[in-house]
Amino acid sequence: MTNERQTPKGILGFPITPYNERGNICEKSLSKNIEFLLDEGLEAIFIACGSGEFNAISTKEYESMVELATSEVNGRVPVYTGVGGNLSTALDQAKVSEKHGVDGYLVLPPYLINSEQDGLYEYYKTIVGSTELNAIVYQRANAVLQLETLEKLVEFPQVVGLKDGIGNMELNVELTQTIGRRLRWLNGMPMAEVTMPAYVQLGFDSYSSAISNYIPHISRLFYESLLNNDMHTVQDIYQDVILPISQIRKQRSGYAISLIKAGMEIVGLPVENTVRPPVTPVEKEHYEQLEKILKTAFDKYPAKIATN
Template sequence: MGKDVNISLAGIMGFPVTPYDRNEQLDEKAFQANVRFLVENGLDSVFVCAGSGEYQSLDINEYEQLVSVGVATAAGKVPVFAGAGGNIREAIARVQLAEQLGADGFLLLPPYLIIPEQEGLFNYYRTLAQSTSLPVIIYQRDNAIFTLSTLEKLISLPNVIGFKDGLGNFELNIEFVQSIGARLQWMNGMPLAELTMPAYSALGYLSYSSAISNYIPQVSRTFYTSLLAGDQATVKSIYQEVILPIHRIRQLRKGYAVSLIKAGMNIVGLPVGLEVRTPLVPVDKEHYARLETIIKRSLELVAIANNG
């Protein structure tokens, strides 16, 4: 499968969590409900076993289980991408396993711990991309920060179709988009990506990963539709009463990027539980209550926007 494969990365990307029971064992039915919820609520793609899915805490058997369930639940309605990265040997094994299980492509996560030279970064991502025939997306964040030269070498590989940015360096992003253009599909992967999407969309980024879509997907869709339509009043209202308040809670404790999603899902009645694997921590009761208030208000705002 080559780079001309007809997989569009435009729109809102769903990143399901990995639910656990009280013994920290996978809850397959809860994961299935999470993926089904995303698909039924119009998310444009699903990414399993990535950051929101606690990739770093999954063993190979759990990875196999989650990819299998994700592919079966999406049932071809939207593309299913699997995360893979970290230890290079383990990442290759997971890529090859997920391909066998029917995944549509991969989000290639940064290498473990090392801050590499550009040569090493190129070799790492090239090795992973060449271990599969499926489309892959390069993820820039943390210790995986590219120069234009390195990224241009990577896009010479036939199955590199997308670039997800979780760094937020706009000078670098402008250089990338202006130099590479439509040779890649550009994805906003910043924390709480709705926060920065107006700036990213102006650069040519046509998609973003939405954490809040796991519990208020209608807010994500209303926000993005309003943004593209130039409806600044609705965008501002959602910013002030939903996005910025949730962002402020996320900033209170490290690891809330995952545990706050589970809290939101619990609030709206999705059966994923609140358990996270160490070193993540669960959401404080006070912060949970604040999120509950925000979610209630967010649904009121969507109703007003869609009926107005």
């Protein structure tokens, strides 16, 4: 990196937002989710982002989640928040994040609007310039930065990374090979393990792993095998775990969130398969399919038992 700011590297944890029987956030379950990710060695915690149902939580809930996450993590790894949507809300969230001492935030797309590059630049510029926190810009949906726009944004020292959820590899080549190590590059594609072999070659050394919420040891085994060029293990994990889960995920819109909760419930974490509309819970047929995949996963790739 050409600046002194520290940025997340490796497998990044994105906790979900668990609800109790009354539909309110269950802070005890959220704490357990975060602690589980920390115990499993994930390199950063991203709270109240996409998998945390950023779209469905109130301002008050947002702040309580940020406060809980910073307290739970207590400096062990970087904590990032999600900010975005309409500009006023994003600025409020940035201030809340700064108030609670997080390390930075992931800037999510503006609300619905498709804009020109100048408009996207002003959106990101306004948010990034509102605090001194690290900022990671997110290529997703209606927010896709072209090279010229990103080159202007990296003039802000706060901009430390780009997370790609689009999968336009021609654009990714252009961005990574022009801007290089000035930014950290994060793979944010759906089921990022599916595409990580291609992304590693471009310099992406971080990714958000949905399955790390319930089988983080397999996320770790996959990534270490990939980096060590152990393609036999990579292919086995693809066939046994990653591609089958990816196939379920594709069955319904919203499974990017609810399938994580189902997986967590199956492995015994205190999370129920409940979500807020418009997302829907995982259907029984798909839930049972996931149970079978996870049984195979634990049989073939057992988690190591902690000795301390």
